Amino acid sequence: MAGGFGVGKTTAVGSISEIDPLRTEAAMTSASVGVDDTSGVDAKTTTTVAMDFGRLTVADGLVLYLFGTPGQDRFWFMWDELTRGAVGALVLIDTRRLADGFPAVDYFEQRDLPFLVGVNVFDPNHTPPLEEVRTALALSDDVPLMLCDARNRESVRMLLIELTSHALKRAKAARPG
Amino acid sequence: MNPEGPDRLVRPYLITGGRTQPSDELPLETLIEATPHALDLVGTLRFEPRRVVELCRSPLSLAEVAARISVPLGVARVIVADLAAEDLLKIHRTVPAHGPDVPLLERLLDGLSSC
Numbered sequence: 424m425a426g427g428f429g430v431g432k433t434t435a436v437g438s439i440s441e442i443d444p445l446r447t448e449a450a451m452t453s454a455s456v457g458v459d460d461t462s463g464v465d466a467k468t469t470t471t472v473a474m475d476f477g478r479l480t481v482a483d484g485l486v487l488y489l490f491g492t493p494g495q496d497r498f499w500f501m502w503d504e505l506t507r508g509a510v511g512a513l514v515l516i517d518t519r520r521l522a523d524g525f526p527a528v529d530y531f532e533q534r535d536l537p538f539l540v541g542v543n544v545f546d547p548n549h550t551p552p553l554e555e556v557r558t559a560l561a562l563s564d565d566v567p568l569m570l571c572d573a574r575n576r577e578s579v580r581m582l583l584i585e586l587t588s589h590a591l592k593r594a595k596a597a598r599p600g
Numbered sequence: 601m602n603p604e605g606p607d608r609l610v611r612p613y614l615i616t617g618g619r620t621q622p623s624d625e626l627p628l629e630t631l632i633e634a635t636p637h638a639l640d641l642v643g644t645l646r647f648e649p650r651r652v653v654e655l656c657r658s659p660l661s662l663a664e665v666a667a668r669i670s671v672p673l674g675v676a677r678v679i680v681a682d683l684a685a686e687d688l689l690k691i692h693r694t695v696p697a698h699g700p701d702v703p704l705l706e707r708l709l710d711g712l713s714s715c
Contacts, residue, residue: 445667447628449674471672476663481711488629488661508627508695510708536699584712591705598702 425492425502425530426515427523431543431573432491433475435515439579440477440489448473449501472498474505487583492527502530511537511590513582515573518542518551521559528560537590541571541582626677631659631692638688645688648679653688 424432437444448471476490490505492498506512512531516524524540531538542556553568562568567585572578634642634656642653651669660668666676683689695704 442664445664447663447667448672476667478661478664479715481708481715485707485711486631486659486661487708487712488663490628490663504628507697508629508699510700510705580712580715584709587705587709587712590699591702591709594699594702594705 424489424513424515425527427517427520430515430517430520430523432515435513435541435543435571435573435579435582436475436477436489436491438574438576439479439583441480442478444475444477444491446473446475449504472501474501499530506531506534506536509536511539511586513586514538514540515571516540516542516556516560517545518556519545521556524560528562537586537593539567539569539582539586539589541569541573543573544570626662626680626691627694627697628661628663628673630662630694632656632662632665632680632684633659633690633692635687635690638683641688649683649688652676652679652683656689659692 424436426432433444472493474491474493476488479487479489481487487510492505493501512527514524514527514531528538528540540556540560540562542551542553544550550570553570557564557566557568567589569582569585571582632652634653638645638653639657642650645653648669648671652665655665655668662676662680663673665680666673669676671679680689680691684691700708
């Protein structure tokens, strides 16, 4: 579950999770070495990156985990970990801050991971035209794009169904024979 | 930046005996379950290992273990990998790094359609 700050990622995870969303942390150390070799300066800083996640038991012995990406897009290492083995990604968009969705869309396009864009509708009286959103985000025609309500379990379930169908279609197309 | 790299700094080093590298690489969603052997021994375990074994009476993901015992993921990885090496935890197979295959996606779609 990706998207800009405040777009409703944790809300969406919470809507469908069978447990209250949990928060886990990973520490990141970045080392910067001074350019002057004689000084031997070696500065290190540690940052903690937090992410929320939930769980959905979809069948006996089959559990789906939903992870929200860390708030700051610069924690790409965590995105790499989250996308390893993932079914796909849901990118949530708030049309009032469309540009916040660009980094996530770019990331999943580059990694060739199946993804779906969900436009979180904050005001039902002002539903954005989806084709304009598709153009603004420069999404290719095969990327599913849907309206959604992050607070509504049924709506989030529909996003998951659509994303899984999309991933399945791609997996079948990639399968030899 | 690789979180498991040699420069990784994990402050709760006491929990892991000073080590920061788990002996096995465990993805976030890996399901972990206490072995019958561990449940027999649980009274003799202490601190985090005991809590992990108690939490994993039924399968729990690595991410949940980390969140519930309030340690960073890297620390949870070390504890879980050690307990698994001692046959106290069973690590369930998870989805390969390239993603789920067609039969698994079909099962998931079926499950999502009726949950």
